[in-house]
Amino acid sequence: MAEEPTEFWGELAIDPVEIALPRGSGFTLRAYRSSTSFAPTDVSERPEDDDPFARKPDAVLEDDEEELPDFDEEELTRQALGQADDEDGKSRKSGKASDTSVDLEPIDDEESAESSDDEDEDDAAEEDEAAEEDVEEVPLFLTHKGKLLLFKSAEGLVEFVKSGAANDMSQLPEWARLADEIDVDQVEPADDDTYELDLVVENLRGGHDAWDPNLILSAGEVARDLAYSLRLNDVLGMLSPGSPLDDLDEALRSANSGGVGGFLAKRRVRKIGAQQASLGWRTVIGKISGIVDWRD
Secondary structure, three states: OOOOHHHHHHHHOEEEEEEEEOOEEEEEEEEEEEOOOOOOOOOOOOOOOOOOOOOOOOOOOHHHOOOOOOOOHHHHHHHHHHHHHHHHHHHHHOOOOOOOOOOOOOOOHHHHHHHHHHHHHHHHHHHHHHHHHHOOEEEEEOEEOOEEEEEOOHHHHHHHHHHOOOOHHHHOOOHHHHHHHOOHHHOOOOHHHEEEHHHHHHHHHOOHHHOOHHHHHHHHHHHHHHHHHOOOHHHHHHOOOOOHHHHHHHHHHHHHOOHHHHHHHHHHHHOOOHHHHHHHHHHHHHHHHOOEEEEO
16 A cells, blocks of 8 residues: 555655746755754855845945044054053052062962863863754755756656755755655645745735735745755845844734734734835745756
């Protein structure tokens, strides 16, 4: 008896995903693994994204509007030396020595060594704890050299997996079994793994009353995963906490919760500019579409 698709993917901890973009819809794979268990995709051959948090060389900040006065370096040096002489003179007049060194009691060598060993052990333990805390499960897609591999048919995805072609997901220990056992009938993405990014911008343009929270929230989920996996720094910045698009997600999520909080959240949603939201999402989808390697 053939294994059920959900059972098959559950044992592998890998899922088939369907993503619809303006150019079309395609299948790929996604898994969540420890950030230390695999090497991220190589983006060295892909043009680097601009750091969304970096200030441009010619960018003007509010504090830059007032020009700062020019300083004479020689004059600053003379002032600094004069101030140091004055402080030294004041110290001598008050009877205080300018020498700030401190005489320490001699420490027994054995006690010093034991203390040093204890400190080293404590530091090592703290580093191990910090390392464990830093390890988290992160998304990994079927990618290669900074590109998302997206297949227009389930047959194309299965053929690629079985072909032995290079990809970033092949470093997973479950890949060999996947390549051996996968078939077309098993490529059935669950509803939660189907994303309609092609509909987001049009939905947002329709105005607040037309907004579909489930559509927008699911788009935010996969967009963040893709941005992390494919190292799209600008997209990560646009969807980061505190950004306008993240505020939109939070408001929609709260509005769906119902109750008084949901009522207040709906009022917050109506204050979000439809044009700003649609333009922001158009940029995000454009960035994602630009790193897709369509197959079939």
